Amino acid sequence: MSVGVLCIHGFSGGPYEVEPFAKYLRTHTDWLIVEPTLSGHGEKLHMNGFTARHWLMDAELAFRALAKKVDEVMVVGFSMGGIIALYLAKRYRVTKLVLLSAAAKYVSPKQLVKDFKMLATEAYHRNLANNELFLRYQHKFNNVPLASTIEFMKLVRMVEPYYQHIQIPVYIVQGKLDGIVPYHTAQFLFDQLASTDKDLYFSDNGKHHICFEKDCFQWFSQALCFLRKK
Template sequence: MSVGVLSIHGFSGGPYEVEPFTAYLRAHTDWLVEEPTLSGHGEELHMSGFTARHWLMDAELAFRSLAKKVDEVIIVGFSMGGIIALYLAKRYRVKKLVLLSAAAKYVSPKQLVKDFKMLASEAYHHNLTNNELFLRYQHKFNNVPLASTIEFMKLVKMVEPYYQHIQIPVYIVQGKMDGIVPYQTAQFLFDELSSKEKNLYFSDKGKHHICFEEDCSEWFPQVLMFLKGE
């Protein structure tokens, strides 16, 4: 029985976001692991003009292509990729799901407005270079159009009604220190999904990019055991 893994990255990111985990899967299995880059995403962002529909179609085409090569498909979704994974699981025959920092809820628009106000104030006082938030998101502020962020929010809203229809086995991993996706989101998803086999791992010190945290050595093997059915 041949197995394929489709790994889907997050909003304004690229396959590198999940690379430590996909590398682990490659090292410990003979599975075919594929990591498409969604339109406008990757190392260089060119997001203008691309919509949620483009990203869903990219994922569907990648899924169909992989499904032709293997008997079973597992989907790993990071952040927005977790939401796309749920979309695919509703529409196609998926064996198992792994949801990493899945963005079923995101930092509230109120919080974003607060952050932007703080940045505007610091810009006025010529203090932006010292602002950690600004340094972290400077690249994205410059390269992610507001229209793209609105498309991301649309995608999340569109997929939300699907949660209760998902019945396949799922493993959810979430960092408690995630500044992008509130960590309670993982419990919300766990409760909403209709899967009989559900697992939830909280990383106490984990931030949003969960595949790069120190406790990966703990949860990587646990997720692999789940995927192998051990």
């Protein structure tokens, strides 16, 4: 039986966010791994004019195309991609899910306040050019329209009623030091999902981009075992 895996990146990101796990799957399986880029996303952001409807349709089209080539499709979703993965699972024949830093609840308020206080202090001292956080997110700060963020929030609210209807196997990964998605979100999802076959992995030192953390190969192997399990 041929297997396909659809890997969906996060809001204002690109396939690079899930590439380490996708590469691991390619190395250890003969599965067909697909990593689409959602409209307006990628290495160079051009998000103006694109809505949640566009991103969901992108994912649906990628799923349908992959489903024509293989016997079964599993979906991996990072951050907003995790929410889109749940959307697909409600509407299509997805066999298993892997949810990475899934943004069912977005932004840890405490961490957000802490980070932006630091940026404000740096700005006051005219030292933004040397601030690691600012440099990392400067591109997003400058290229993510408020309207796009609102569309993302709409998408999250739209999919939330689906959680209680998801019954397929689910593997959830969450970093406890995630400054974007509060880490207790993973437990919330775990409890809400109707599936009886579900696992939850917490990375003690993991941040939001969980595929790049030091312990990633530990959960990479566990997630693969989960996906292979009959």
